[in-house]
Amino acid sequence: MTYISDLLAAGRTCSFEFFPPKTDDAARALEQTIAELEPLDPSFVSVTYGAGGSTRERTRDVVINIERNIGITAMAHLTCVGHTRAQLDSLLDEYKAAGVSNILALAGDPIVDDNGVVAESEFEFAMELVELIKEKSGFSIGVAAHPEGHPRSEDLYSDRRHLADKLNVADFAITQFFFEAEPYLRLVDGLSA
Secondary structure, eight states, X not given: OOOHHHHHHHSOOOEEEEOOOSSHXXXXXXHHHXXXXXXXXXXXXXXXXXXXXTTHHHHHHHHHHIIIIIOOOXXXXXXXXXXXXXXXXHHHHHHHHTTOOEEEEEOOOOOBOTTSOBXXXXXXXXXXXXXXXXXXXXXXXXXXXXXXXXXXXXXXXXXXXXXXXXXXXXXXXXXXXXXXXXXXHHHHHHXXX
């Protein structure tokens, strides 16, 4: 069992992120892609999670397959939006039983039906999911960081405060992509202060 937090503490890492395949043919293509990337010796790979858990089973299956059969450290993205605590508990238990020890805890985008009504969720914020995962123990927990601020944050200050709170419980953060280094450097400096 390899924890991503330990890999990060040891030095520079390289990782790949995959979307869960939607068809069996795409699943075979993903396995081929992973096999072709394996000689690059990635530190770990991660598998995203569809809106509202729409790819929950496929994400789970891909992560478990990578961890068990391919032998690369895998991290599952997990969102709390659209799930009950019991559903999240069950999924975390499945991951733990399969030897998956790395989770990227995310709030997820709100689920809106065709009438514009936002679906209710037991958890609203990533911090609630981070705390649930921490209770389960045995996981290395990652969270999202937004160098330019989360789109739903009131302002940059509150965004940084929420990130700092998550990092007091989680093990590491992974940034959203960014095009300018300056916002990232401000994020790092702000968290270091």
